[in-house]
Amino acid sequence: MNETKKYKVIKAVAEKKKQKVRASIELNLSIRQINRLVKAYKEKGKIAFAHKNRGIKHKNAVPDHVKQQIITIYQQFKVRPNVKHFTEILREEYDISYSDTTIRHILYQEKILSPKSQRKTRKRIQKLIRQEAGKTKQPEQNLLVPLAEDQLELPEKVHPSRPRMKYKGELIQMDASSYNWFGNEVTHLHLAIDDASGNIVGAYFDTQESLKGYYHVLNQILTNQGIPLAFLTDKRTVFEYKKKQTNAVEEDTLTQFGFACHQLGIELKTSSIPQAKGRIERLNGTVQSRLPIELELAGINCIDEANKFLRQWLLKFNRQFGNKTSEAIYEKSPTKSEINLLLARVAHRQVDSGHHIRYQNNFYLPTEGSDDKYFTRRTKALIIEAFNGDIYVNIAEKIYTTRRLDSHERYSEEFDTMPETKKERRKYIPPQSHPWKLESFKRYLRRIDRTIEDYEAEKTA
Structure with a gap:
């Protein structure tokens, strides 16, 4: 467009149809440059306005074999990464360093779309594909002029964006994402994101969206961060009170998770509107786009390996996308023993005719x-399953430890020889008069205005 315009204006000047001053204003050039262009036009004609690099490959252009390598690598993925993530993989795994704009251009030239490409980009690429196939359609003309009133949303359906919270720990959004993360089975990734900083503060894989998964996420928050002010979740049965069609207490999860939050002083908010907890919904999309590729590159195909991999992956993710604020209002973390009891599951049971209590297909005897x-x-009886898996039983006013009933005897009295049990040797504790302790003990006595003789006299008295 610029070359054509320049050609027409200079041609008019050369033919005395336009003044040089007018041409300089139209082309935003000086009179000296206009004279140079008029001279070039008289010598070479229209070709004088063509760019000199036209038809010449730039020295910094991506080589053809590298372009083909990039396309081949991208097509090898079972789950296609977005362009930004693919650029990072090329840099880290294959030592191919180009901008995401360049990589996107290479893929789009081959009509390969990113899973995160916008709707208008998809339409443009699909139009090019149809044109190449000779199936172009004439665009329909819109005869109606759109009105502003037709574009307004109903007030009850409006969920406008809000700014992030000011402090870390002021609001934690939680949700579980059901997806084919690895292997052939669908698993559930329980996630928690800090609204202010954008950091993922908890993540755990499980076969179902369960109380166990959310307890592990809460344990990570309490251990690594502290006690937050509030949680925002959806209205699933994991948080709603007595929604399942069962009388089993262990299924009524609010008596578990909700009570744990109440004991810690954490406010539990719920909402059935996805836009109300947009941070965690957006995070689910981002993680679904990036994490399966990372798990595939690491060769992970089971839940235990995936949960171990999450620890390092979260640090990398938060460094890249989080840490949007440093001010925090997390309260002091409880001790491990306190967390172990706070994140406990309870269930009502009865003692059977064998004096045992059945729980999770095992039999336990109070001790x-x-x-x-x-x-x-x-x-x-009330069964209490601590977070570490220990089983306690509450009967009347007392809490007892338990011993699990073995499915078979460990040794047969008729056919096995019983192993000898060695008597445990009592640990020797040297007295204060021992040479290794004596000097430090004398210094202690001097600080309290006493002597070793006074100590020995009291000991023999």
Whole structure:
């Protein structure tokens, strides 16, 4: 367009149809440049206005074999990464360093679309494909002029964007994403994102969206960050009270998760509107786009390996996309023993005719110290499963430890020889008069205005 315009204006000047001053204003050039262009036109004609690099490959252009390598690598992925993520993979794994704009241009030239490409880009590429196939359609003319009133949204459907919270820990959004993350089975990734900083503060894979998954996420938050002010979740049965068609307490998850939040002083908010918790919904899309490729590159195909991989991956993700604020209002983390009891699951049970209590297809006997406790049949009990898996039982006003009933005897009295149990040797504790302790003990006595003789006299008295 610029070359054509320049040619027409200079041609008019050369033919005395336009003044040089007018031409300089139209082309935004000086009179000296106009004179140079008129001279070039008289010598070479129209070709004088063509760019000198036209038809010449730039020295910094991407070589053809590198372009083909980039396309081949991209087509090898089972789950296609977006262009930005693919650019990072090329740089880290294949030492191919180009901008995401260049990579996008190479892929689009081959009519390869990114899973994150916009609608107008998809339409443009599809139009090019139809043109090459000779199936172009005439565009329909829109005869109606659009009105502003027709574009307005109803007030009850409006969910405008809001700014991030000011402090880390002020609001944590939680959700689970069901996706084919690795292998052939669909698994659920439980996620929690800090609204202010954009950091993923908890992540855990499980076969279902369950209380166990959210407890692991909450444990990561309490251990690594502290106690937040509030959670924002959806209205699933994991957080809603008595929504499932069952009377089993372990299925009524608010009595578990909600009670744990109540004990920690965390406010639990729920919403059925996805736009109300847009941070976690957007995060689900981002993670679904990036994490499966990372898991595929790492060769991970089971939940245990994936949960271990998440620890390092979250650090990398937060460095790249998080840390949008540094001010935090997290309260001090509870101790590990306190977390172990706070994140406990409870269930109502009864003592059976064998004096045991059945829970999760295992039988448990209440114990106190080294003594077994036998309760009468149908005695009501409350099973408490701590976060680390230890089982306790609450009967009346007391809480007992438990011993699990083995499915088979470990040794047969008739056919096996019983192993000898060595008597545990009592640990020797040297007295304060021991040469290694004596000097430090004397210094301690001097600080409290006493002597070793006074100590020995009191000991023999």
